[in-house]
Amino acid sequence: MSDLLHQLRAAAWDARLNFAPTEEQELLTGLEEVLVMVNELKKELDTTGETPLFFPPLPLGRMEEDRPGKSLPREVALANAPDAGYTCFHVPRIVVE
């Protein structure tokens, strides 16, 4: 197995997704193309020393005091759950033997 395929499968696992073999192959091909493009761009335009920007700058900082408020009522929070009891979400067992 190629290193890139191994990494792709690890990424799919992190994203909690499965791909059929043909889908996986197509995604791998697309990913290879993107990575080649990135390497070419890095050679053309060097941004190594640039300060990263993780969020658009906001001109006015806006801080607010914490204020107690009403939470979403439990029955409303549970209303969209695919499986819920009176007080909680139902999920399958977590620990796998």
Next chain:
Amino acid sequence: MTRDNLTVKELFCLYNRGAVTREELKVKVPEILEVIDNRYHAFISRATDFDPGVPPAYPCVAADNICTESLNTTCGSEMLLDYRSPFTASALDKARSSGFFLLGKTNLDEFGIGDCTGRSFFKTTFNPLSQDHLAGSGAAAVVAVGGAVAGFASDARGGLRQSASFCGLTGLKPTYGRVSRRGLIEYASSLDQVGVITAGVDDATFALRCISGPDSKDPASQESPPDQDSTASGFRVAVPEGWDRVSGLSAGVKSVFNKTLSLLAELKVEAAEVPFSYLPLVSITAAIIGATEAFSNLANYDGVRFGKRMSGDHLQDMYVKTRTAFFGRRVKEFLTFGAFVSSGGNYREYFLWAQQNRGAIQRRLMAILKDYDFLLLPTLPFTAPTLAESSGLVNGADVYTALANLAGLPAVTVPAGFDGRLPVGVQLIGRPFAEAALLKAAKLLEEQGGREVVAP
């Protein structure tokens, strides 16, 4: 024109003047919307109560990734097929209190992730100007046929502006922070902003005023500082160099853009090409950041708290089966790409590189905007794609539009001409919170361009 031929927008206009009764509106509007939906596949859900209340009322639609209490919010995904939000998005609440009346929720790429194809789990929206082509979004199709005054939608990498351009409309992405994102199911929190698609600049100006302002439930939302309109005695436009060397730029788009530059020269507007080397980085940078944020933001669709669920032997098994079954393929590929570029071994190589690109792009744009009032670019390198065209992980549709998202700047597209039957838009990008000046300049371009009116 007889009353039978009136658009929804025209009917509401007459209603506001007292020339159409509430009862007449309640009968005619759903009939017209059904025609629009049958013809263009624009809606995911439509309102059931068409009583607009006391005039004035302005008909609007909202993309189906903006939460509403009154209608389901599916994000165009099977994952959220039956999801009903417990609250309405702040932007729509503000719009409602200004007189906007929600007619329905419109089609979009699943979770807004795509290249503005207007393809969801449910349907593909056809372009009213040419039904062999994509509209980009249901909101654009509805507004294009006079089905609403405004279509509220999100813009993460330029989708709102792209679909407006495909349909010959005005599309405005406000400054990051001008409009609350509470209730927007966004896939990329640092890029996404609620904006508006309208038939013209005046409607966009009105709609923006209605949805702007701080919201205690969105910490990034801002009180808009007073507009620094420096354009009273004319304005200066910068055209980033390399705009005409972008991959996939069509001859038709290039021609319309060059005509726009000639037009500005006739109007004595100073337009100069400025050094800008970063255009080749834009699409890939936005894709890496968008995918990484989507990987995080969409992690909560796992079959526990909302949405659909597949049964599994244990929790992890249920997560994987649910997400694999109910996300569309494009979304699954994008999320996996986001997981890949942000994983431990790749973080510096790709994610951090993208954020460094973003920093460089933002600083260069701000430096240009110190000397110039706006940047001018085509909205897209091409016109609306055909129904058969598809795209990969990065297809370059957002090479011009994503600049504004990466830097948090306001941007507006207006129609500038046609390539055959299909409209071509040009885009202005302005300084932060300078939407008034931006829309004034857009109005000038609009008055020269014009648009084709389409019957529903």
